[in-house]
Amino acid sequence: MVEDPIISLKNVSVTFCGNEKNVTAVDHVSFDIQKGDVFGIIGYSGAGKSTLARTINFLQRPTQGQIIVNGQSLIDLSAAQLRNSRKKIGMIFQHFNLMNTRTVEENITLPLLHSGLSKVAQREKAERLLKLVGLANKKMSYPRQLSGGQKQRVAIARSLANDPEILISDEATSALDPKTTEDILTILKKLNTELHLTIIMISHEMEVIKSTCNKVVVLNQGKVVENGSILDLFLHPKEVLTQTFIGFGHQNNDVIQSLDLRPKETVIEVTFINSPNEDQAKIVEIIAVLGVPMRIFYSNSQFIQQRVITNLILGIQGNKEQVAKVLRQLKSHRYNYQLTGGGRSY
Amino acid sequence: MSLISKFFPNVVANQDQFVQAIGQTLYMTAISIIIAGIFGVVFGVILVVTEPNQLLENKFVYQIVDKIINIFRAIPFIILLALLTPVTRAIIGTSIGTTAAIVPLVLGCSPFYARQIQNALAEVDPGMVEASQAMGLTPLDIIIHVYLKEGLSEIVRVSIVTIISLISLTAMAGAVGAGGLGDIAITLGYNQFENDVTIAATAIILIMVLLIQLIGDFFIRRLEH
Ligand SMILES: Nc1ncnc2c1ncn2[C@@H]1O[C@H](COP(=O)(O)OP(=O)(O)O)[C@@H](O)[C@H]1O
Ligand SMILES: [Mg+2]
Numbered sequence: 001m002v003e004d005p006i007i008s009l010k011n012v013s014v015t016f017c018g019n020e021k022n023v024t025a026v027d028h029v030s031f032d033i034q035k036g037d038v039f040g041i042i043g044y045s046g047a048g049k050s051t052l053a054r055t056i057n058f059l060q061r062p063t064q065g066q067i068i069v070n071g072q073s074l075i076d077l078s079a080a081q082l083r084n085s086r087k088k089i090g091m092i093f094q095h096f097n098l099m100n101t102r103t104v105e106e107n108i109t110l111p112l113l114h115s116g117l118s119k120v121a122q123r124e125k126a127e128r129l130l131k132l133v134g135l136a137n138k139k140m141s142y143p144r145q146l147s148g149g150q151k152q153r154v155a156i157a158r159s160l161a162n163d164p165e166i167l168i169s170d171e172a173t174s175a176l177d178p179k180t181t182e183d184i185l186t187i188l189k190k191l192n193t194e195l196h197l198t199i200i201m202i203s204h205e206m207e208v209i210k211s212t213c214n215k216v217v218v219l220n221q222g223k224v225v226e227n228g229s230i231l232d233l234f235l236h237p238k239e240v241l242t243q244t245f246i247g248f249g250h251q252n253n254d255v256i257q258s259l260d261l262r263p264k265e266t267v268i269e270v271t272f273i274n275s276p277n278e279d280q281a282k283i284v285e286i287i288a289v290l291g292v293p294m295r296i297f298y299s300n301s302q303f304i305q306q307r308v309i310t311n312l313i314l315g316i317q318g319n320k321e322q323v324a325k326v327l328r329q330l331k332s333h334r335y336n337y338q339l340t341g342g343g344r345s346y
Numbered sequence: 347m348s349l350i351s352k353f354f355p356n357v358v359a360n361q362d363q364f365v366q367a368i369g370q371t372l373y374m375t376a377i378s379i380i381i382a383g384i385f386g387v388v389f390g391v392i393l394v395v396t397e398p399n400q401l402l403e404n405k406f407v408y409q410i411v412d413k414i415i416n417i418f419r420a421i422p423f424i425i426l427l428a429l430l431t432p433v434t435r436a437i438i439g440t441s442i443g444t445t446a447a448i449v450p451l452v453l454g455c456s457p458f459y460a461r462q463i464q465n466a467l468a469e470v471d472p473g474m475v476e477a478s479q480a481m482g483l484t485p486l487d488i489i490i491h492v493y494l495k496e497g498l499s500e501i502v503r504v505s506i507v508t509i510i511s512l513i514s515l516t517a518m519a520g521a522v523g524a525g526g527l528g529d530i531a532i533t534l535g536y537n538q539f540e541n542d543v544t545i546a547a548t549a550i551i552l553i554m555v556l557l558i559q560l561i562g563d564f565f566i567r568r569l570e571h
Contacts, residue, residue, distance in 0.1 A: 059480060086482035087482040091477065093476070093477065098477075099492065100496060101496055101498065110478070110483075110491065111482070113483060113487055113491070114487075158477075158481075
């Protein structure tokens with residue numbers, strides 16, 4: 001039985017009316033997020049990621065469509081109910097957005113303003129959250145005195161003050177160096193596994209998405225162009241844009257352009273998850289059995305969701321029928337392949 | 347004392363009047379600061395939050411407040427003094443005297459201060475406002491705990507500017523019977539050629555300005571961590 005999604009977007013659009021022309025920042029977007037997902041939204045700058053994120057807590061009212069959180073359609077809520085529902089959706093940002101005039105502790109207790117908790121209880125909670133993000137000794141500091149990574153930890157602690165079920169991370173690591181990015185992502189992953197927090201991870205970097213998310217949508221000019229599990233994205237990218245994000249495409253194009261092909265040589269790309277029965281040797285064997293000459297030009301692996309995904313660029317020499325036979329064999333073994341043009345032939 | 351009576355003979359001769367004038371200037375300034383301060387902050391906040399794309403976006407309210415402020419700021423103060431005579435009489439009961447001067451002072455100063463407050467609050471990082479909205483804070487919470495709190499050092503800065511310009515307005519109000527240091531600088535200093543009175547009045551005003559500047563800077567330094 002499939003559980004009801006914790007968040008469901010149905011045909012959501014956001015159009016900004018400008019003086020000269022209207023900008024449709026989010027264009028008929030629909031997707032479901034299940035409880036416990038780390039749900040990635042990837043796209044280039046201006047793709048509409050932030051606008052889409054803001055519709056999920058209704059900071060941005062959609063021009064059209066429905067947003068359903070925990071079975072409740074947000075459009076039906078009064079302003080006060082909406083504020084309560086926002087308390088259950090934490091949010092962190094690229095530039096942290098901490099209050100400069102407040103200490104770390106005061107930043108974390110700000111969301112508890114109307115919580116009914118006593119001052120002492122609020123401070124205890126701040127202390128507990130700071131421990132959770134590994135910053136217990138900084139509660140009396142001001143944001144100005146902290147590094148970027150420390151600021152983001154405070155922002156995470158603050159976003160958890162009202163015990164949310166959902167956390168929206170809008171480019172939370174984009175202003176941080178790689179090591180700090182890794183630390184922050186580790187914290188977020190911990191929150192997902194230990195607190196069962198559903199996380200929406202927005203980024204323009206596949207590195208961030210692939211190391212944290214189990215599902216992902218690719219956003220391009222406000223439209224969802226790809227939606228599925230992260231493994232699917234790597235194994236069966238539908239769009240050219242997706243290929244540029246997953247990195248194989250980018251590098252592979254360069255490789256393919258530089259190949260010196262033999263007469264009647266066809267280039268094939270095969271992508272597969274490494275496992276005891278699926279590896280390079282098996283593919284070589286499948287083709288060898290057919291007696292078609294073959295060589296491996298390039299092989300590239302990435303570690304995603306505890307799995308190794310490999311992308312091979314092969315050259316096979318043969319006539320049309322022989323190539324077709326190879327492709328049929330690959331298909332019957334459920335390999336995902338792609339014929340690529342390019343290369344220089346003699 | 348003898349030194350004072352040597353250089354400021356007319357100040358000493360009119361000692362009571364001079365001290366009274368200092369009191370009147372302080373009184374006009376203080377009461378006007380309080381009232382204009384309230385008006386300025388309220389309307390400054392209204393401007394900031396009703397602006398397009400802001401917390402309580404409201405084109406109608408924004409346009410009206412914006413226009414009224416522009417109109418009042420366009421009227422020279424000396425003309426405002428004359429223009430407001432009937433209004434002052436309706437509120438205070440008379441249009442002459444120190445208390446009566448508070449009406450034009452407040453109306454002359456509030457629009458300027460509201461604009462200054464608007465500029466000060468516009469400096470508050472929109473990201474902080476977004477974060478506090480995402481926390482589920484109410485618009486009033488956000489005004490108090492984000493705009494006014496985060497903008498406080500900037501508010502103090504523009505308040506100093508406003509208070510200083512208010513003091514100069516009180517001197518001008520003196521010309522129409524409000525009393526104060528501006529008044530004696532004209533009636534004694536200028537009209538009766540008692541130059542030392544003018545110089546002493548100027549010195550007192552400069553000291554006031556300096557003190558306000560010093561106190562303001564002290565608070566700003568304390569606020570900026
Ligand atoms: N408040 C706004 N008013 C007008 N246009 C906006 C507004 N917010 C975003 N946009 C436009 O919407 C598009 C998407 O922006 P955004 O959601 O910030 O993209 P991303 O976060 O993916 O970089 C951009 O073209 C941007 O200029
Ligand atoms: Mg963005």
